[in-house]
Each structure stands twice: as C-alpha cells, then as structure tokens.
Amino acid sequence: MAKANSLLVTSVSVGLATGLYGISFGALSVAAGLDVWQTCVLSLLMFSGGSQFAFVGVIAGGGLAAIPAAIASAWMMGVRNGFYAVAMAPILQLRRLQRVVGAQLTIDESTGVALSQEENSKQKFGFWATGISVFVFWNLLTLLGALLGGFMSDPSVWGLDAAAAAAFVALVWPRLNDSPTRVVAILAFVVAIFSSPYVPQGVPVLLAGLVAVAVWAAVLLREQGGER
C-alpha cells in the first residue's frame, strides 16, 4: 500500500513539474499569434510538448505562410510517441476502444514512469496515473500561460523569444549522449541557421530533419561496411 502511494506521489509530481512548463507553452503560443482557444485546443488534442512547441515555433517565425511547415514539424516531432505506444501495448493490453484514450496519453512522462516499474500492475497504474495527471496539469497551466501571455504586448521585451529557444536547449541537451547524436545536433543547428535566408520560413527546420535522415543512412552504411 505504501508503495502504491509513493507511485501515486511520483505520478502527480511528474504531472505538476511537466504542467509547469505548460505555462511557458501557453505564453509562447499566444506570443506566436495563436489565440487562447487555439492554444488550449493544441494542448488538449495534440498533447505532446515537443510537437506543440515546434508547431508554435514555426508559426512564430513564418506566420500563416508557414502552416504546412508547422504541421510537418509537429508531425515529425511526434514520431517518438509511436515508439512509446509500441512499447506500452504489451504492458497495457487494451481493448480497441480503450486504445483510443490510452494512445492519447502515450507521451514521454507516462511511458517513462511505467517503464521504471517492474510489476505489470504497477506499470499500468504508473502509466494511467502519470498520463492523467500530466494531462490535467498541462491543460490547466496552458490556459494560465495563454492568459498571462495575452497581457504582454511585446513578447521580446519579456525575453519570450529567448525562452522559446532555451526550451529546446533544455529538451535536447540531455539527449546528446553519444557522438553520432551530437553530430546530428550540430549539423541540424548549422543547416537550420544558414539555410534561413534562402528558403521560405519553416523550411529550415524541415531541412534539419533531413540532416537526421542523412546521418542515419551514413551510420547504417558504415556499420554494414564494418560487418563485411
């Protein structure tokens, strides 16, 4: 019983911590030109932090002209949720209709907490408790952030443009733990910056995505060469 309680505490605190960054999402989204409702619908329906930040980031740079690139960036950014869903499927054993809900709650945090447990019942509990708690806090604090953001007439005065970039620094840094990944990050960073003057807004981020595919292919080729 004590253990189940501590898992619940973990789930709720992960939800709170993640929710806090919903404040920055809400404020940045309004600064990017979305209204409060659009911002809240993104948190309800998209419900994936990286994709949401990518979507409003591309809109912030390019406005309505960048919509196709914003959709594509959010979509590509969401790919890892598919992998989480695959990992969670044998643990959760959901029926078809339950999957519709379970899929929506399949994000970094719910999967992370679930996979940190060993017993199946605790894995299930961790997934649902964390997923629901993140969903509740994320959406409430998105609304709060969007309302606060609406009071700031010039976002750059408040450093919100720097905050948007810093959010991605904080998200990407812990992932840079092997050299191929670092090469991907550096090349993507450079390509996105230096292609910006020459292509329409939003496209530099997609070119950065192509860098990932190119490095991935190069790594595969080198590994196959090594096997021969």
Place this chain on the structure above:
Amino acid sequence: MELWVAVIVASLAVYSWKILGSNLPERVLNNPKVSRLASFLTVALMAGLVGVQGFVDNREITLDARLPALLLAVVLAILRVPFILIVLAAAAMAAALRFFW
C-alpha cells in the same frame, strides 16, 4: 480560420503516431535501426529549432540578446537545472539585456 484548420490537422497528425504505434505488432518498430532514426529526428528538429529561434530574425541571421541567454541555458542544462528554471533564466537574461542596453 486557416490557423484553426492547421491546429486540428497537426493534432491529428501527431495522434496518428500514437494510435499507429498502439496497433502495430511489436517487431515492426522495435527494430534498433528504426528507433535510432526516430531519436535522430527528434534531436535534429530540436537543434534546428534552437538555431532558428535563437539566431534568425525575419529570415536574416541575427546575433542579439538571445545569444547570451542561450549560453546561460546551455550552462544550466549542463548543471541539470530543472527545465522551467532554464526557460525562466533565459527569458530574464534576454529581457534584462534589452532593458539596460
């Protein structure tokens, strides 16, 4: 209106991965090659967004108050400071620089 359509379409696009993953047989995506591509893609998009949001303004390469703010963010990330504090510190740094110069 266009923005509303974009919000809905992009949300469905992100959901498509989640629902696809929960209906696929495990062996398809549990291939190490495929999961490495997914991890590379995530890192590349994030690094690209750091570049565009930190060093580009209206399609021109620009160095301004965002640069020191991002350097601070990197230092705090190395020190494993929580996400929300990194974001707040970077915003405060850029805002302070703009206010005093």
